[in-house]
Amino acid sequence: MQLTFNQAIRDTIDRLMSNNPKVLLMGLGITDPKRFFGTTECLIEKYGSERVLECPTSENAYLGHALGLSIEGFTPIVHYQRMDFMLYAFDQLVNNIAKWRDMFNTDIPLPLVIRSLVGMGWGQGAQHSQNLAPLLAQIPGLKVVAPSCPTSAAQLLHHSLSDNNPIIFTEHRWLQYLKQEINENDIQKQSIDWKIGKAKIRRVGNLLTIVTWSYGVVEALRLCSLFPEYDFEIIDLLTLSPLDTDTVLSSLLKNKKMMILEPAWSFGGIGAELIAQLSPFADTGKIIRLGYNFLNLPASPLRINTVYPDLEKILLTLNTNFNLNLSAKSEDLNRWPIDQDNQSWNPWIL
Amino acid sequence: MNLIELKKKWLHQMATIRFFEENLASIYSSQIVRCPVHLAIGHEASAVGVCTNLNRDDRILSYHRCHHHFLAKGGSPKSLLYELLGNEKGCSGGNGGSTHLYDFANGFLGSSAIISGILPVGTGAAHALKLKKKNAIVVCFCGDASIEEGVFFESLNIATLWKLPLLIVIEDNDLSCYTDKKTRQAFRDFPSIAKLFDIPFLSADGSNINDVFSKSNSLIEKIKLNSCPAILHVNVFRAHEHCGPDRDDHLTYRTMDKVWLENDPLEKLKKSIGDDISGEIIKSADYEMKNLYQNILEELGFAINV
Numbered sequence: 075m076q077l078t079f080n081q082a083i084r085d086t087i088d089r090l091m092s093n094n095p096k097v098l099l100m101g102l103g104i105t106d107p108k109r110f111f112g113t114t115e116c117l118i119e120k121y122g123s124e125r126v127l128e129c130p131t132s133e134n135a136y137l138g139h140a141l142g143l144s145i146e147g148f149t150p151i152v153h154y155q156r157m158d159f160m161l162y163a164f165d166q167l168v169n170n171i172a173k174w175r176d177m178f179n180t181d182i183p184l185p186l187v188i189r190s191l192v193g194m195g196w197g198q199g200a201q202h203s204q205n206l207a208p209l210l211a212q213i214p215g216l217k218v219v220a221p222s223c224p225t226s227a228a229q230l231l232h233h234s235l236s237d238n239n240p241i242i243f244t245e246h247r248w249l250q251y252l253k254q255e256i257n258e259n260d261i262q263k264q265s266i267d268w269k270i271g272k273a274k275i276r277r278v279g280n281l282l283t284i285v286t287w288s289y290g291v292v293e294a295l296r297l298c299s300l301f302p303e304y305d306f307e308i309i310d311l312l313t314l315s316p317l318d319t320d321t322v323l324s325s326l327l328k329n330k331k332m333m334i335l336e337p338a339w340s341f342g343g344i345g346a347e348l349i350a351q352l353s354p355f356a357d358t359g360k361i362i363r364l365g366y367n368f369l370n371l372p373a374s375p376l377r378i379n380t381v382y383p384d385l386e387k388i389l390l391t392l393n394t395n396f397n398l399n400l401s402a403k404s405e406d407l408n409r410w411p412i413d414q415d416n417q418s419w420n421p422w423i424l
Numbered sequence: 425m426n427l428i429e430l431k432k433k434w435l436h437q438m439a440t441i442r443f444f445e446e447n448l449a450s451i452y453s454s455q456i457v458r459c460p461v462h463l464a465i466g467h468e469a470s471a472v473g474v475c476t477n478l479n480r481d482d483r484i485l486s487y488h489r490c491h492h493h494f495l496a497k498g499g500s501p502k503s504l505l506y507e508l509l510g511n512e513k514g515c516s517g518g519n520g521g522s523t524h525l526y527d528f529a530n531g532f533l534g535s536s537a538i539i540s541g542i543l544p545v546g547t548g549a550a551h552a553l554k555l556k557k558k559n560a561i562v563v564c565f566c567g568d569a570s571i572e573e574g575v576f577f578e579s580l581n582i583a584t585l586w587k588l589p590l591l592i593v594i595e596d597n598d599l600s601c602y603t604d605k606k607t608r609q610a611f612r613d614f615p616s617i618a619k620l621f622d623i624p625f626l627s628a629d630g631s632n633i634n635d636v637f638s639k640s641n642s643l644i645e646k647i648k649l650n651s652c653p654a655i656l657h658v659n660v661f662r663a664h665e666h667c668g669p670d671r672d673d674h675l676t677y678r679t680m681d682k683v684w685l686e687n688d689p690l691e692k693l694k695k696s697i698g699d700d701i702s703g704e705i706i707k708s709a710d711y712e713m714k715n716l717y718q719n720i721l722e723e724l725g726f727a728i729n730v
Contacts, residue, residue, distance in 0.1 A: 124555070130585065135544040135578030142548020142562075145533060148555070165575070169538050170545060178526035178534055179517025 075258060076423070080250045082224035083113040083189075085261045086231045087151065091121055094149065097235065100127045100140055101153025101189075110153055111191070111250045133162035140186055141171050149185040149235060157190045157244070158201045171240045172215030183238035187231070193247045194289065194337070194382065195410070199373035205338040207244045207288075211315035211347075217270060218242045218314040222291040223422050224254040226274070226312055232264035241270070246289040246337065248412045254422035273318035275325070279307035282396055283325040285348065286335040287311040289412075294335055295421035296411040297388060300402055314344055319351050326352055326359055331396050335383065336365030364391045384410070427634075431697050432705060434476070434633050438468040438690050439709035441492045444501050447717045447730050448508065452669035454728050456721075457508050459521030464492035466663040469689035470595050471496035473628075473636025474563060474656070477644050478531070481560040483549050485542040486535035488523045489595070489662075493565050498530040501713065505720050533562075540570035543579035543592070550588040554651075561589040561647055569600035571617065572608055583653035584621040590653040591643055595630070597662040602677050614657045623652050630660035631687040661687050 077085065091097045099121075104114040105128045118126040129136040133154065140150035154160045160167070167188075175184060193203035211218045217239055221227040227245070234241040259265065268274075276291060281304055284294045291310045298306050307325055311318065326332050332352075334345035345363030352361060364383045372378055383391075386407040389400045411419040425433070445463045452461065464471070471492035478484070478497065486493040494504060499515060507514025508522055516526045523537045533549060536542045546564035553560050570576050571594070583590045594614065598605050611617065618625030624646045628639040636658055643654040661684055665672035673680050685691075694702040717730040 127586075130578070130581055132575075132578035132582060134575045135547065135582050138541070138544025138575070138579070139548035139551065139582060142533075142545040142550070143552050144548075145545070146549050146552030146556070148552055165538055165541055166544065169541055170536060174534070177516065177520050177524040179519040180526060180528065182528065 075256060076253050077224050077256045078251050078253050079224045079227050079245070080112045082228040082256060082261065083231060083245070084115050084117075086228040087114070088117065088120070089261055090232070090235050091117065091125065096147060097149045097151065098125050098127060098143065099151050099153070100129055100136055102129050102131055103155050104128060104153050110155060111247070133159050134166055137163040137188070138166040138170060141166060141174065141184075144184050144186045145174075145182065149187075151187045151189060151235075154188065154190045156202050157192050157206050158204050160188075160190055167216070168213055172213045176215060184240055185235060185238050186240045187234045188240070188242045189245060190242060191245050191247055192288075195248070196375035196378045197373060198371070200370045203371050205244070205246075205288075207242070207314055208338050208343040210242050211317070211344065216240055216242055216315065218244065219270060219312065220244045220246075220288040220314055221312060222249065222288055222310050223252070225256050225260050226268065226310075228256065228260045229265060229268035230270065230312065233268060233270050236264065237270060244288065248289050249292070252292075252412070252420050252422060271313045271316040271318055273312055273321040274310045275307065275321070276310045277306065277308040279305040280329060281305040281307075282331040282333065282392070283307040283309060283329045284333050284335055285309045285311065285322055285325075286337070287314065287344075288337050290335045290337040292411050292421050293385075293388070296419055297385070299421070300406065301400060304398070304400070311344070317344070317347065319348065322348060323352055323355055326356060326361065330359035332359065332361040333392060333395070334361065334363040335388065336363060338365055339368060340365030341368045360395065362391065362395050364388065428697070430476070431693065432701065434472055435690075435693050435697060435702055435705045436709055437472045437496060438633070438693065439706050440501065440713060441468045441471070441495050442690055443710050443713035444495065444504070445491065447713055449664070449669035450730055451717065451721070451728055454726070456726050456728065458510055459508065459523070460667045461508065461522040461669065462489040462667055463664045463669065464489055466661040466684070466688070467492050467595055467597070467630070469633035469636050469693070470593065470630045470658045470660055471565070473633045474591075474593055474640040476637050477641050478563065479560065480531055481558060482563065483531045483533050483553070483560070484563045484565065485533050485546045485549070486525070486565045487539060487542065487567055487570070488535070488537045489567070490523065490525050490535035490565070493535070494525045494527065494532055497527070497532045499525070499527045499532055501716055502720065503527070505716065509720070509724060511724065540566055540573040540576045540579070542566070543570070543575055544582070546590055547579050547583045547586075547588055550583065550590040551586060554588060559648065561591055561644060563591045563593060565593045565595060567600070568594055568596040568598065568605055569608065570594070571611075572600075580617075580621055580653065584623055587651045588653055589647050589651060591640065591647060591656060592653065593640070593656045593658060595658050595660050597660045599662060599666065601666045602675070614655070618655045624654040625657070627657040627659070630658040631689045631692055633689060633693055663688075
């Protein structure tokens with residue numbers, strides 16, 4: 075069957091709630107008419123307000139509340155429609171949730187999943203589109219997941235709920251309406267083909283490796299489709315913490331050339347971390363990174379290209395660093411694979 | 425239990441806390457306790473008075489000044505001392521130190537340094553008890569400064585909105601570190617905060633354990649009857665410095681001596697019981713704590729006399 079990313083999330087939550095009465099949903103907007111991008115459609119009707127808790131606009135308190143429920147044996151899935159609002163909850167997230175078990179030296183299960191959406195592009199502005207996943211990945215005690223397709227979303231959500239650790243489940247808004255042919259089993263139960271902390275090689279290639287995650291995977295796969303004669307290898311990290319450096323290292327040792335494409339700020343980010351960890355092994359190769367410029371995110375369409383790495387910047391970076399000669403039609407250069415009217419180029423259905 | 429028996433029990437519990445803290449203060453300069461300590465001397469009646477009303481199923485959470493809550497909820501002084509010494513036999517495996525205590529089996533869910541940071545954890549735990557249909561409550565102990573953090577208001581809103589069995593005990597010693605309340609707070613008074621949410625509120629004298637006991641008792645009844653949160657405000661005196669083993673009267677930010685002598689909860693309880701009986705109880709608590717310290721220090725190879 076074909077499902078969009080948001081439908082895959084919805085159906086998986088439905089399955090998880092029907093399997094386990096301890097699973098609760100919490101957050102602002104999960105029962106509103108838009109149903110959190112459609113991902114909580116029909117759940118309040120099916121499970122009632124005792125298990126689907128529409129919350130006050132108290133980002134910090136409702137996350138601490140979820141911790142209290144988790145300590146007492148429940149499995150809350152907490153919702154933030156924009157990651158920017160989650161900054162209010164950093165005290166609970168960093169001071170309590172990430173530290174609870176270490177601080178008290180206890181091994182009680184702490185199942186707790188935080189669904190947090192990140193945005194991009196013009197219109198959203200500085201406080202509605204930040205991708206702070208790399209910042210969160212810096213905190214010991216938190217795992218940070220970033221699916222890129224409906225199947226990975228469904229599977230990593232299964233794994234997140236059974237992980238018994240606090241998980242930050244980041245979802246890129248531009249992925250929400252992408253369709254994919256998905257196996258019913260991937261919604262129904264978790265499979266060992268997916269694992270938190272395990273990257274996936276999306277395309278095998280011998281010329282150069284592109285390491286990316288979340289929305290960046292779409293951008294990287296479009297590059298492959300525009301330049302089929304170039305043998306790129308694409309690694310989808312899927313989890314930012316713990317980071318699967320083994321998979322990335324194997325690819326680096328094989329191809330010697332690597333670009334890390336980040337749908338987030340580069341400064342002090344995942345690319346920086348990977349390069350630091352891989353540099354002892356990279357003496358015969360080259361690793362570069364490309365992400366957002368170190369600027370706050372614009373609301374104006376006139377200024378988006380100052381921050382985000384569009385195809386033009388990707389080609390320029392590859393040509394300059396790896397002596398390639400990639401050139402694209404001008405109408406492709408500044409076009410996003412997915413635009414805000416969902417005129418999508420979809421790598422998952424070709 | 426009749427009142428005199430209850431008072432004897434209280435005296436033993438409060439003296440245990442007092443002597444635990446005094447012994448801790450006396451060994452602190454030897455530098456074997458390698459964590460900051462917030463001594464609870466002066467706060468004993470608040471913890472013991474409230475916890476007398478609790479069962480094992482009831483949960484408590486606490487803030488940085490938490491030794492008295494831990495002991496009053498049934499935590500073992502031995503595991504607390506191991507914890508302070510950074511030993512793996514400590515209640516938090518030596519990882520928590522003075523500020524992060526834990527005793528899940530006794531319903532002590534944890535304590536945190538971030539003032540009001542445990543309040544929403546308390547609302548969540550109270551929610552869980554409600555969903556599990558337990559006839560139990562959660563008590564969050566916090567200081568007077570916790571009201572100045574936004575999450576206090578957020579948590580009170582959630583607890584009232586969702587009708588959760590939560591008692592917030594505000595231990596009011598007038599100080600946030602060294603800054604007094606009138607420099608920090610603009611709201612009219614504590615009852616007006618409860619009035620805002622239309623929830624039960626009482627204020628108790630923290631130097632009088634019977635007052636704390638009976639007022640928390642009546643609030644807990646209301647919490648269970650009306651399924652709503654409640655606030656108990658307790659005036660307490662912090663006898664020592666904010667953090668560390670010493671008195672700090674020489675800093676002259678307050679005049680404590682006279683106030684302290686009139687409001688020491690332990691002295692007041694001793695008086696109300698009478699010298700003969702209380703003398704015995706005090707002696708035995710003193711002996712027990714000295715012994716505990718001596719034995720553990722010896723076991724761990726520290727050549728220090730208490």
